[in-house]
Amino acid sequence: MRFLNNLSLFLILFSFSVNAQDMAEYTDNWEGKIENSKTFCLKVAIENFGLEKAIFKIYNNKSIINQSFNAKNAQQITIPISENLFFEGNLSKNGKEINGFIKSGLLLYHVKLSKSKNNSFIGNWNVLMVDELKSQDFYLSVENGSNNDYQAYPFLADNRFTGTWCDNFQKENNIITFSDFKTGLQFKGKLESNKIELEILLGNHSITKVDLKKSKTDWKIGGFKTENSTSILPLIKMENLISKDSLPNTHSVLISRNGKLIYENYFDGYNANVPHDMRSSAKSISSAIVGIAKDKSLFKSVEQSIFDFLPAKYQPLKDSLKSKINIQSLLTMSSGLDAIDYGINANPKSPATEENFQRAKDWIQTILAVPMINSPNTKANYGSANPYLLGIAMDSLVSEPLELFMDTNLFQKLEISNYIIQADLNGNPYFGGGMYLTPKDMLKFGELYLNKGKWNSKRILSKSWIENSFTNYRALENTKDKNGYGYLWWHHTYQINGKNIASIEARGAGGQYIFIIPQLKTVVVITSGNYRNGKTQQPEMIFENYILPQLEN
Template identity: 70%
Template sequence: MRIKNLISLLTILFSFSTNAQDMAEYTSGWEGEMENSKLFNLKVEIRNLGFENASFKIFNNKSIIDYPFGSKSTSILEIPFAENHSFKGALSENGKEINGFIKSGMLLYHIKLTQSGNGTFIGVWNLLMVDGLKSLKFYLSVENGSGNNYEAYPILADNRFTGTWCANFQKKNDSISFVDFKTGLKFKGKLLSQKIQLGIYLGDGLVMQTDLKKSISDWRIGGFTTTINNGDLQLTEMESLILKDSLPNTHAVLISKKGSIIYENYFGGYNPQIPHDMRSASKSISSAIVGIAKDKSLFQNVDQSIFEFLPKDYHINKDSLKSKIDIKSLLTMSSGLDAVDFGIKRKSLASEDNYQPTQDWTKTILQAPMINEPNTHANYGSANPYLLGVAMDSIVAEPLEMFMDKNLFQKLGISNYIVQTDMTGRPYFGGGMYLTPRDMMKFGELYLNKGKLFGNQILSENWIQDSFKNYRVLENTNDKNGYGYLWWHYTYQYNGTSIKSKEARGAGGQYIFVLPKLEMVVVITSGNYRNRKTQQPESILEKYILPYIEN
């Protein structure tokens, strides 16, 4: 009996100690190391396509996912390989590749699987968006710990990965778990004395595990160098200023003239293989998708009301003024909705900050009041292109991302890219695509060449002309820029000459400059998100590039 009582007492004490762990004791910075730099460069394989024993596999140095799907269909593949994770793809006409998307978290990762044998297709999924980590250091910031409550944020020493958006923080006894809803990765940790054992999972499959100890020194993040320089143009003054951090956080500068690259350089560890977060610069790609749909006669004209494309449930918000919101007003930021993202003292009811935290973005936007009649005043706001995405999704016969891939990206030879989604899993037309700078340049070249590239008329010349017109001034911008179909207008001065530019622009300094007079495209990517240097690429173009260009 005494032994039984002793065991019961020990069990109670152990249970009390584990349940009573206070997360305040773990509120700190933690660090460990990854096994190798390629753990998140995952191999994706489809075997035995077209047979009952077909399988979908994901692995690094070990198996992570092995999902049998047994489909006899080889045209459209839909493979739900884990909870909240799926692959959707289409076999090419020649049967030699599969183009599709892995849906993981808020992202659609484009994957091209190439045939490597009878019924076998292989590709690579760079889950963290880089082609290999430059540091094996892994950091975890545990914050606001109290009792069972806490927050935890993984941080890589390689800051070329754009970071996690973690939520759903759970604790049970000595175990913690949370999710990055951006990439879809799950994190599970075991709380030990002076240590956290942390595993990172894709569904139920383990990607990697590491032991974390409390940090005793400052974290070292970034500081990488790059030695890629392509082209004959010399821009030594610009390069010197970038390397001295006088033009901070410049990641890439590319210049093409008459279709040939005359300058290409990368900084801070970036290289041609890394897709860059374009932020709102991808709004101009959204405009191209609308143009392709128009060219295919999927809708009649840009004067059609947005309510012609919306489910009946949303028509409750329709009134005599809102019914005038048409495709053209959304393309030109002149819907009249109270959807201004910046530049005014009050917070707009349909700004990104207001509609993105809600469960139904469309409903929130349409419930906002009108501040102007449509097509009269322009104010920049992401709700406008977001509604365009809802409209395009309603008229294409296939998933919108597949339509985009088949009709734009494949024709431009672009396969290494990522699409951010909204809450429904639909491509977010308000911004957030990831393209490599070289592919951003291809997109700029498409517009410079009036919709034609590689001998193909991908967009009609009429759509390009309409896109580049100056419809009205963006009233909430400091420079009072002119604006086209989701393309900015600006004029630069150098050597006594005025140069007009049509621009795709994104927060942090993501720019595609199309300069028709010079037959030139310039791409600059940056990381200036919180230091008020978003417009730094404009200064780089005017002061350190244009003076060195021969007309």
Template identity: 30%
Template sequence: MKYYKALFVLSLVLILLIPLTAGCSADVSSTDGYWPTEGWKTSTPEAQGMDSAKINEMFNYIKLSKLDIHSILIVRNGYLVTEGYFYPYRKEYRHILNSATKSITSALVVLALENGFIKSIDQKVVDIFPGMEIKNLDDRKKNMTIRHLLTMTAGLEWSETGAYGAPYDSNTQMWAGENQLQYLLDKPMKEEPGKSFYYNSGASHALSAIVQKTTGRASLEYATERIFKPLGISGISWGTDKQGINSGSSRIFMKPEDLAKYGLLYLNKGKWEDKQLIPEKWVEESTRKQIDTPNGLAGRHGYGYQWWQNRFGGYSARGFAGQYLFVVPEHNLVAVFTSGLASDKFYAPEELMEDYIIRATKATQALNENKAAYDELTNTLASLNKAPAPAPAAALPEIAGQISGNTYVMDNKETYSFEFNDGNECIMHWFCDGVMYDVKIGLDGIYRENAMDAFYWKGMTTKAAFRGAWTDADTFAVDLVPLEDCNTYRQEFRFNGSKLNAKMMQVLNRAVTTDTNGTVKE
């Protein structure tokens, strides 16, 4: 009787275990010694315990919702399981990180500390710049430390609500000035340092200034040697302020697949191959909640040392218009989003992570192969980056022939000249900020890609896509898409005899960046 009772219990246990083990194989939580230094190894989602169908649902939702997502990469267990780029953005192009840059600046602080250039993160900021004459220097400002900059609890008077470009925005004012660090340190104190969180990109920029001051090397140079080169990352562009200091708060341009490497470095607690690139203790300390952020500009669930807390666990780097690097240790997961999202859609990547990517993460073991779902996902990803079919060539208005070849000299010193040879494509010769751009513009609904030298700053070449159409008999409109940026632009050219009005609008915030008049050059 005892034998049959024991057999019954054993059978019951086995029955209960079947749902847990069906379709599963060995644990896949390690990469078995592989590192993506030379490039990512790919895997099906199912081989890494993820559901292709759920991931595909996400991409279908994005298309249906018309979210301006530029790329999504998902890494599980060190393998690239999903990589999608939305037309006209492409894998080989970098993308601006905006404030996700801050989470890279954070690592440079501890490297300077580790090398003895910084004494402690409790070192007083004003003591690092002894030669500077700092305004509004009271005891509170004298007690402001590197830690306060890292946690954005500096206590300075500062207004930064995401309205970048607005005259009242402190970050805009800082970058419009001649000395960005001086502007920050001159600001009056609002409260004691460490009392409360307030988003302050100037504080992040000061961290880069501290790295450069103490190490004697530019942040880009220091990061390249200590982080980027060991990870196999190259081709980084990182803008500077007017004093030559790399922006600690933004302006890094990096390929999405390289940003994913940085996330994997943190997922592995700062270790890459056989080297501890970032101290493990710093990774743990900098990515856990150091301060509450009830009114955080980019998150409400807490802030570490330039890292945000996710509402579903883990942490993230976040930048204006929806640049995200998610690291979720609980699921051995890294995800990258690049975007051009308006402020009311900023949290869409976090919602997509929670509703689709986290839910697609089913097990630590491999799932049964699902060829049909994986093939459907593969087809979806291929379709995202595919250009639409060319539209039939439209008849050009009469004025196109009249203005073709004319050069218009504008009040703002720019010049424009257009060549309309057929209904499929035109060429615009655009002289702007001392550079002549000879760009092709698609008239058939297809973007034409062009190299743009010094579009952001001297010495940096980027790619931009152009397409245009005549919206009425006298108005030619052009969509300008910098392929490494979050912003897109709308150019409108209104012709009236020998006169031209040219407007350029930033689509994301509907700000008019150019509104100028000109006449035909005699």
């Protein structure tokens, strides 16, 4: 009897001690090591394709997911794995590839599975976007801990990964859980004395575990060596300034002329295999998808109202002025909606700014409910709500998932397979930006437009669409330089030796640029990481001061 009483007392005290753990005690910086540099470089395989009992696998050095599905007579494949995690893809006409996407979190990761043997297909999926971690150091910042409340934010020493967006912080007894809604990764930590055992999961499936201890020194993030590749042009001064951090956070510079790569250089550990966050420069890719849909006669005219493409629930938002918001007005940032993202005319309180509408449950409702500040197709003001509505329109036109349409009709034709599309809350491609392409693939996209819709002598976009895209319709009134604007393409003029050089550009926050210079038959790509230091337009200075002089020589 005494033994039972003692046992009961022990269990009560143990339960109290576990439940009483205060997250204030864990509010600190923590660090550990990822087991190997390729832990997050996963293999994806489909075995026994074409049979009723096919198998879908994801693995690294161990099995992560092993799931059977019916692939008999399958051309388009959809494999649900767990909540907010699935695979979809199409078998190629020659039967040698399955091109598809793993939807995880807010990202649509493109994967190409190539046929190996016995109706098996295999490919790669780099969850963290890098082909191999340059450092295996892993950090966790636990913040604002009080009782069971806290926030936790993971960081990698390899800062080429663009970071997590964590939320849903939960605690039960000595277990904490939270998730990254961008990549879809889940985190589960076991709280111990002076230690956190952190498990990283894909859905409910474990990828790896990291033992974390409190950090005793400052975290070491980034600082990786430059990788040189192709350097025909002598851009030594630019390279020296980048190495001295006088042109900070420059990640890549690539130049092609007459269709030939004449300069390719990567900095801060970046290389040709790492897809870079394009931010808003991906808007120009959205424009191309609209052009492909138009070329395929999926819609009649850019003069069609956006309401022609929207479900019935949104039709009450149409009035005599908003009914004039057409495809062309959205392509040229001229919808007239109070949806200005930044600049002198921006209204930070407008629900239709990108920062605001992305917090809403219904993005379409939020955007179209705002007042009009101009008549459509009269004045241009930059705002991501415009291309977002274009994506909704295009999604309504295609019979397959929009991302598969994009892959088949643009990316496969450009031989681009290593890329990622950011999705909206409904899992559809977000046309406002956020796509990840390698700089070399960004260069391909620029060459497609320089060559008036052809790549490798094959027609992808009509010449008329390119010409319309490059037309300078009107100036962006909320930008410092009052840049001219086409179909989601910027216009700018540079000077060299007293001569004006016209450039048409894709631009993204942080310094993501595709320069197309028709008179020089040149495309330049510069990627950067200047998100918070006011140097987002640094690539323009690099282009004008260091690249143009060499091109003119």
